[in-house]
Amino acid sequence: MSAPNQAAAPLITVEDLHTYYGKSHILHGVSLTVGPGEVVGLMGRNGVGKSTTLKSIMGLVRARQGRVLLNGEPVTAQPAHKLANMGIAYVPEDRRVFRLLTVMENLRTGFDRPGVTEARKQELLDKVFAYFPVLGERRNQAGGTLSGGEQQMLAIARAMMLEPKIILLDEPTEGLMPRMVSQIHQIIDALHNEGVAILLVEQNVPLTLEASQRVYIMEKGTIRHQAASSDLKIDDPVIKQYLGV
Amino acid sequence: MASALAFFQNFPIELFIIQTLNGIVTGMILALIASGLTLIFGIMDVVNFAHGELFMLGAYVGVLVLSFTGSFWLALILASLIIGVFGAAMQVATLRPLIGRDPLTTILATFGMSLILQNYALWQFGPVARKINEPYTGSFHLFYLEYPWYRLMIAGLSATIIGGLWAFLKFGKYGIWIRATTQDRVMAQAMGIPVPWVYTAAFGIGAAMAAASGVLFGPLVGVNHTMGLDWVLKAFIVVVVGGMGNLGGSIAAAIFISLLEAYASIWVSPAQAVIVSFVVLILTLLFRPTGLFVPTPK
Numbered sequence: 001m002s003a004p005n006q007a008a009a010p011l012i013t014v015e016d017l018h019t020y021y022g023k024s025h026i027l028h029g030v031s032l033t034v035g036p037g038e039v040v041g042l043m044g045r046n047g048v049g050k051s052t053t054l055k056s057i058m059g060l061v062r063a064r065q066g067r068v069l070l071n072g073e074p075v076t077a078q079p080a081h082k083l084a085n086m087g088i089a090y091v092p093e094d095r096r097v098f099r100l101l102t103v104m105e106n107l108r109t110g111f112d113r114p115g116v117t118e119a120r121k122q123e124l125l126d127k128v129f130a131y132f133p134v135l136g137e138r139r140n141q142a143g144g145t146l147s148g149g150e151q152q153m154l155a156i157a158r159a160m161m162l163e164p165k166i167i168l169l170d171e172p173t174e175g176l177m178p179r180m181v182s183q184i185h186q187i188i189d190a191l192h193n194e195g196v197a198i199l200l201v202e203q204n205v206p207l208t209l210e211a212s213q214r215v216y217i218m219e220k221g222t223i224r225h226q227a228a229s230s231d232l233k234i235d236d237p238v239i240k241q242y243l244g245v
Numbered sequence: 246m247a248s249a250l251a252f253f254q255n256f257p258i259e260l261f262i263i264q265t266l267n268g269i270v271t272g273m274i275l276a277l278i279a280s281g282l283t284l285i286f287g288i289m290d291v292v293n294f295a296h297g298e299l300f301m302l303g304a305y306v307g308v309l310v311l312s313f314t315g316s317f318w319l320a321l322i323l324a325s326l327i328i329g330v331f332g333a334a335m336q337v338a339t340l341r342p343l344i345g346r347d348p349l350t351t352i353l354a355t356f357g358m359s360l361i362l363q364n365y366a367l368w369q370f371g372p373v374a375r376k377i378n379e380p381y382t383g384s385f386h387l388f389y390l391e392y393p394w395y396r397l398m399i400a401g402l403s404a405t406i407i408g409g410l411w412a413f414l415k416f417g418k419y420g421i422w423i424r425a426t427t428q429d430r431v432m433a434q435a436m437g438i439p440v441p442w443v444y445t446a447a448f449g450i451g452a453a454m455a456a457a458s459g460v461l462f463g464p465l466v467g468v469n470h471t472m473g474l475d476w477v478l479k480a481f482i483v484v485v486v487g488g489m490g491n492l493g494g495s496i497a498a499a500i501f502i503s504l505l506e507a508y509a510s511i512w513v514s515p516a517q518a519v520i521v522s523f524v525v526l527i528l529t530l531l532f533r534p535t536g537l538f539v540p541t542p543k
Contacts, residue, residue: 060431084437096432098425109425109436112418162437 009072011036011166011197012057012088017066019049019056026052028221029066034166037195039188041208041229043243044218050201051093053218054168057199058090059083085113089164093171093201095155099144103135106143106154110161128157131187149180156187166197173204185211205243206234217242259388260511266387268507270396272500273403277458278476279483279495280407281451287490288427288447290348291340294355296455296480297473298362303328303456304468305366308375317380321402321460325453332452336445344441359473366470377463399461406457407496410450414492423447427490482526488536497538501525 010033019027027049034040042050055061057068059080067076070086078086098106107128111121129136132153138146143154152172159167169188173181181204188198188211202208208215209229217225219242232239278300285293303324310320339354379395386392414420426433426443434440459472466472483502487494502522510518529537 058435060435079441080431080434081437081439084435090435092432092435096429098428098432100428101421101424105421105424108418108421109433109438112421113437158436 010034010069011038011071012199013069013072014053014057015067015069017053017056017063017068019052019061019063021052021061026221027056027063030056030218030221030223031066032216032223032226034197034199036165037192037197038214039192039198039200039212041212041215042199042201042218043203043205043208043215043239045243048218049221050218051170054090054170054199054201058088058168060090084162084164087162087165089159089162089167091155091159091167091169091172093174095148095151097143097146097151097154097158099142101143102140103143103146103154104139106158107135107161110158113162124161124163128160131190132157149176149183152176152180152184153187156184160191164196166199167191168199168201170201171203172200173202173207181207205239209234257511261508263387263390263392264507264511265504266392266396268504269500270400271507272503273400273407274458274462275476275479275483275503276496276499277403277406277461278455279480279487279499280410280492281454282477282480283484283487283490283492283495284410284423284447285451286484287492288423288430289340289344289444291351291355292348292481293448293451294352294477295335295359295362296355296451297477298359298366299328299332299452299455299473300459300462300476301366301468301470301473302331302362303459304377304463304472305370305375305459306456307377307460307463308468311377317378317460320377321457324460325457328456329449329453332455333445333449335452336448340448341441341445344444363470363473370470372469374467374469376467377460379464395464399465402461403458406454410454411492419443419446479522482522486525486529486537488539491536491539494536494538498536501537 012034014030014032017027017030018025030049030053032040032042042053044050052061056063059075059078063076067074069075070083070088075083075086080090084090098109101109107125111124134150135153135157138150143151146154156167156169156172172184176184185207188200191198192211200208200212209232212229215227215229215232216223217238224242225238227238278296282293282296285291285296306324306327307320310323311317314320335358339358340351343350343354379393381395381398382393384391384393414424422433422438422443423446425436426438426440430440433443459468479502483499484495486502487496487498502525505521505525506518509521
């Protein structure tokens with residue numbers, strides 16, 4: 001498989017990002033890169049700013065300082081809907097499927113874009129229904145009636161409809177049963193093989209180390225450590241120091 | 246016991262049927278106004294205090310188009326289009342800069358627009374009511390009344406427009422955008438939906454529906470600059486009783502309240518019958534503040 005892709009020009013570059021919620025300073029200068037097609041893990045304890053990093057990249061939270069580059073172009077001030085159309089997709093921690101929209105309508109929010117032909121839409125649908133057959137069976141069911149795992153699949157499938165270059169994936173396995181967790185792992189691998197980059201926030205350390213090529217470890221709103229995933233073991237002192245309880 | 250018997254013996258069944266018809270006709274007009282109001286509230290949490298003035302301006306544009314072209318149908322269509330575009334422009338100018346601010350500011354902004362538009366209409370058209378002639382003047386026998394066909398046409402046309410809105414929201418690409426934004430505007434944005442423009446479009450659609458109801462209702466009352474006030478007050482009651490932002494609930498509540506008022510005015514004067522709406526409003530707020538016509542929250 002493709003080696004860590006840092007040599008190539010990065011797809012996403014985050015430089016010295018500072019984000020506040022009201023007066024509380026959440027991100028204290030986060031810098032990271034994700035290469036094209038690279039799966040990068042972002043680890044750390046609860047409340048260190050992992051989700052806020054993703055939201056800041058997506059433009060859902062305004063960073064007060066620092067910038068985000070997509071293919072070398074600054075995109076920090078762009079509204080989220082433009083970023084989505086430029087190829088950044090976001091799968092939030094709490095999934096946030098449109099509960100009253102059917103599975104099909106949820107997916108349509110992603111592919112009803114200018115320039116997507118009917119044939120291409122059908123291809124995209126066929127692809128996600130092949131990955132997630134259960135979504136195909138439930139295509140006319142309201143999103144809110146799906147189980148937690150199915151909602152997670154729908155949230156990922158919906159993001160795939162944007163044909164993104166990168167997916168910001170926030171805690172995809174939280175609260176899922178083991179069978180679902182391995183399914184999420186497979187889908188991450190499948191997306192990686194398709195050349196989609198992923199910035200993965202995840203508490204499940206073995207999964208993160210297996211699925212990603214590189215990891216960043218955050219503490220107190222900043223990146224403290226980065227390493228190739230193959231260099232870290234689950235019981236590595238670094239992991240213990242920053243993630244152990 | 247005896248008095249209850251007397252009540253049923255003297256029950257004015259004919260008047261009851263006539264009032265049922267009247268209640269449905271006013272209910273459909275009210276539903277048309279209220280569905281625009283609830284669409285706007287549901288998607289951007291804005292209570293549009295200028296909605297009655299969009300209704301009134303729609304009627305005036307109808308008067309003007311009618312006097313130039315003589316066609317009621319052209320008046321109906323052009324008034325909806327012109328006020329729809331005007332509403333969209335009003336949203337961009339007055340509400341878009343307030344996105345993310347305290348909701349109170351949007352109340353002040355729309356209330357201010359309502360005063361401006363009302364006084365503009367007074368200045369431009371004067372205090373004397375204008376007339377829109379109904380497109381069809383025939384009538385039919387209903388007991389001792391000559392009931393105008395036009396009233397039934399109003400109900401039918403309102404139902405058609407509301408049905409069109411429903412189909413658009415259900416099946417149209419932009420309808421899905423509106424529903425997605427209503428449910429979760431942050432996630433809608435992350436899915437590439439241009440949420441600020443969806444707000445503008447929804448406001449324009451609500452304005453166009455208000456204008457259409459103004460033209461439809463014009464022949465029954467005469468058009469003047471304060472005609473929006475009564476209706477928008479009732480539309481607010483309907484929106485609250487139907488469950489804020491709930492389209493189906495608003496339509497059901499509009500017909501429900503209009504029927505109650507129509508029945509009440511069998512026994513009391515129509516002016517007193519209005520009290521019924523407020524009683525329903527207060528009871529709803531006391532016992533079921535999420536609205537009468539919404540599923541019980543889980």
